[in-house]
Amino acid sequence: MSIAAQLSSSTRTADMFKIGIGPSSSHTVGPMRAAALFAERLDGLPVARVTTRLCGSLGATGRGHMTDRAVILGLQGYLPQTVESEVVADALRVTADRGSIDVAGREVRFDVDLDVVFEPRTLLPFHVNGMVFTALDDAGSEVARGTFYSTGGGFVSEERDGEVVAVDAQPRDSGPEPYPYRNAAELLEICAQEGLSISEVARANDGGGDALDDYLDLVHRTMDECIDAGCEATGVLPGGLNVPRRAAALRERLMTRDHESGSSWRSHNDPMAGIDWVNLYALAVNEQNAAGQRVVTAPTNGAAGIIPAVLRYYERFIPGASRDGARTYLVTAAAIGAVIKANASIAGAEVGCQGEVGSASSMAAAGLAEALGGTPLQVENAAEIAMEHSLGLTCDPVAGLVQIPCIERNAIGAVKAINAARMALWGDGRHYVPLDTAIETMRQTGHDMLTKYKETSEGGLAVNVIEC
Ligand code: SF4
Numbered sequence: 001m002s003i004a005a006q007l008s009s010s011t012r013t014a015d016m017f018k019i020g021i022g023p024s025s026s027h028t029v030g031p032m033r034a035a036a037l038f039a040e041r042l043d044g045l046p047v048a049r050v051t052t053r054l055c056g057s058l059g060a061t062g063r064g065h066m067t068d069r070a071v072i073l074g075l076q077g078y079l080p081q082t083v084e085s086e087v088v089a090d091a092l093r094v095t096a097d098r099g100s101i102d103v104a105g106r107e108v109r110f111d112v113d114l115d116v117v118f119e120p121r122t123l124l125p126f127h128v129n130g131m132v133f134t135a136l137d138d139a140g141s142e143v144a145r146g147t148f149y150s151t152g153g154g155f156v157s158e159e160r161d162g163e164v165v166a167v168d169a170q171p172r173d174s175g176p177e178p179y180p181y182r183n184a185a186e187l188l189e190i191c192a193q194e195g196l197s198i199s200e201v202a203r204a205n206d207g208g209g210d211a212l213d214d215y216l217d218l219v220h221r222t223m224d225e226c227i228d229a230g231c232e233a234t235g236v237l238p239g240g241l242n243v244p245r246r247a248a249a250l251r252e253r254l255m256t257r258d259h260e261s262g263s264s265w266r267s268h269n270d271p272m273a274g275i276d277w278v279n280l281y282a283l284a285v286n287e288q289n290a291a292g293q294r295v296v297t298a299p300t301n302g303a304a305g306i307i308p309a310v311l312r313y314y315e316r317f318i319p320g321a322s323r324d325g326a327r328t329y330l331v332t333a334a335a336i337g338a339v340i341k342a343n344a345s346i347a348g349a350e351v352g353c354q355g356e357v358g359s360a361s362s363m364a365a366a367g368l369a370e371a372l373g374g375t376p377l378q379v380e381n382a383a384e385i386a387m388e389h390s391l392g393l394t395c396d397p398v399a400g401l402v403q404i405p406c407i408e409r410n411a412i413g414a415v416k417a418i419n420a421a422r423m424a425l426w427g428d429g430r431h432y433v434p435l436d437t438a439i440e441t442m443r444q445t446g447h448d449m450l451t452k453y454k455e456t457s458e459g460g461l462a463v464n465v466i467e468c
Contacts, residue, residue: 013206016334016341017219017307018154018297020080020087023402024287024456025300026129026347027058028080028145028152029063032330035074037156037167038133042104048138050101051076051115055130057119057349059148064400065238066292068092068116071131075103079152088292102440110225120456126164127151128349128454152347152355153299177205183337185382191376198237198379199328199370202335216327223285223308229293230284230440237290239401246290247284254280274317275415281309282411290403299337299346302353302395302402303360306411307333310364310417312373318398325371330417333367336383336435343436344443348395348456351446357406357413358390362435364417369424377429385420385436386413391438391445394453396460405461 008156022028035052042050052071053061062068069091073083092112095101101110125128127149133410135144147159148167158167179194179201181187189200206212231251254276258268267273285305288297298307311329315321337346337359345351346359362383369382390413398404424431 012321013202013212013331014215016153016299016337017272017330018081019039019222020154020220020295020297020301020330021085021372022292022295022301022304024067024302025154025297025304026150026152027062027067027351028070028292028299028347029068029154030129030152030156031058032070032074032078032080032083032153032314034131034134034148034150034158035071036077036079036145037137037158038148039075039077039103041146042135045104045135045143046137047103047108047130047135047143049115049136049140049265050103050110051117051134051136053117053119053122053134055119055122055124056128057455058129058131059118059122059402060458061397062118062362064457065396065402066294071116072101072110072112073323076101088328091345110234113242118327121283123175124159124395125157126157141336150240150266152350153341154297154301164179177361178444179205181344184383184406184439187335188376194349196220196424197370198335198366198376199332202255202331206331210244212331213327216330218297219296219330220326222294222313223311224299226288226293226295226304227281227284227308227312229289230286231280233265233287233291237287237401237403238292239290239297239403241399241401241403243290243401243403243407247280247287250276250280250283273314277316278309278313278414278418279411281312282306282414283407285309286402286407286410290401290407292296299334299341299359299363300348300356302397302406303356303410303413305407305415306357306360307364307411309410309414311412313418316367318372320364321371322369329367329371332370332379332418333363336366337363339435340387340439341444344439345446347455350447352393352454353395353409354387354390355408355446356395358393360410361390361413361417362387364414365420365424368421372421372425374421375429378424378427379434380435381427381429382421382424384431384433384438386417387435387438388415388433390422391442394449394460395455395461396453397455397463397464400457400462404465
């Protein structure tokens with residue numbers, strides 16, 4: 001059974017929106033969680049050294065995605081949702097200086113260059129993002145071993161006795177779901193039978209109530225803080241490509257523009273002027289992500305800018321936008337993301353960027369259509385339009401960094417989501433291609449896509465752009 005097939009469409013909102021750090025959900029957030037899970041088991045064991053093999057896509061682009069740093073932090077018990085950015089920034093240097101790390105309450109020797117090994121050509125049996133952790137005693141004998149997979153969006157699975165088991169999905173604590181569904185067609189059927197909206201079904205399945213609202217508000221707040229921090233930060237992004245941050249300067253220019261009169265395409269009177277702000281919000285988030293700062297994985301880090309950008313668009317440009325509308329937006333987006341994850345993938349290493357930016361765009365389109373009062377059919381149509389027109393999008397990050405094409409691609413994905421929602425809302429919900437068909441097409445396209453276009457940085461822009 002594939003890992004994706006084990007996940008139900010009812011994956012919780014908290015699973016789809018994880019608070020983490022950049023630059024990658026599959027290459028940073030997932031490995032950090034996996035390393036922390038492994039380290040937990042070492043309590044009381046005579047561990048003197050821990051080694052990590054990063055296989056497949058983790059081996060290919062792990063350096064650019066800072067997977068080694070994530071593993072070092074995870075082994076020391078840090079988690080992506082709580083680790084301080086200063087700790088993250090200093091982790092490699094501090095470890096190299098000390099020559100050791102603290103694992104499960106004891107100091108173990110650690111050589112940054114030797115104890116994290118990148119193996120791009122090694123493919124573990126269940127997923128392209130594989131990790132093997134081995135704990136050794138003083139004599140070099142193995143005392144524990146764990147094989148984990150980072151399956152996209154920060155999700156982690158473990159291989160146990162030849163089976164693979166999801167180990168960190170949020171368990172439901174409120175009994176069985178009232179409205180289980182496996183795909184968008186079944187979701188629409190429930191909506192029609194019960195007279196419910198997609199967000200109402202999603203809320204009911206997710207336990208509803210204050211706990212859900214509190215989490216949605218936390219996600220919302222974290223997204224806002226990320227946009228605002230990204231709009232302030234200046235300088236060059238880390239990693240060696242010397243990509244300058246653009247958001248702060250763009251924000252200055254847009255604020256100046258919005259206080260001036262004029263009628264050219266650059267003036268705030270231009271009907272498309274709002275798009276400039278949407279672009280800004282997405283750039284700001286993805287620059288923060290590329291800098292390894294706090295972001296919401298939505299549904300991945302590489303695509304983390306789309307859902308916040310469309311949410312800020314909703315709040316800033318839609319008259320009557322409300323906090324409830326923002327919650328509706330987020331819970332609907334999560335529901336659509338869960339359907340995509342269950343039936344295809346949200347991992348660039350599995351299906352290319354159509355699974356990351358395509359999924360985020362589809363989720364945002366659905367969320368916006370729902371927040372604007374769309375019917376379930378219109379909401380499903382919005383998600384479908386955004387997904388259909390992301391099909392075939394490859395993942396080819398230059399230098400293995402989540403910068404080019406990722407940062408701009410989020411801006412494009414956000415604008416696409418808004419356009420998809422608007423197109424759907426001007427219709428009556430009837431459309432030719434069901435969302436499930438677009439998702440299945442994405443899955444097949446990803447399956448057929450050459451490995452070099454799936455987060456390996458061995459094709460596309462990654463080999464055609466000259467690094468300077
Ligand atoms: S190209 Fe797309 S899938 Fe690949 S790292 Fe960038 S955002 Fe993620």
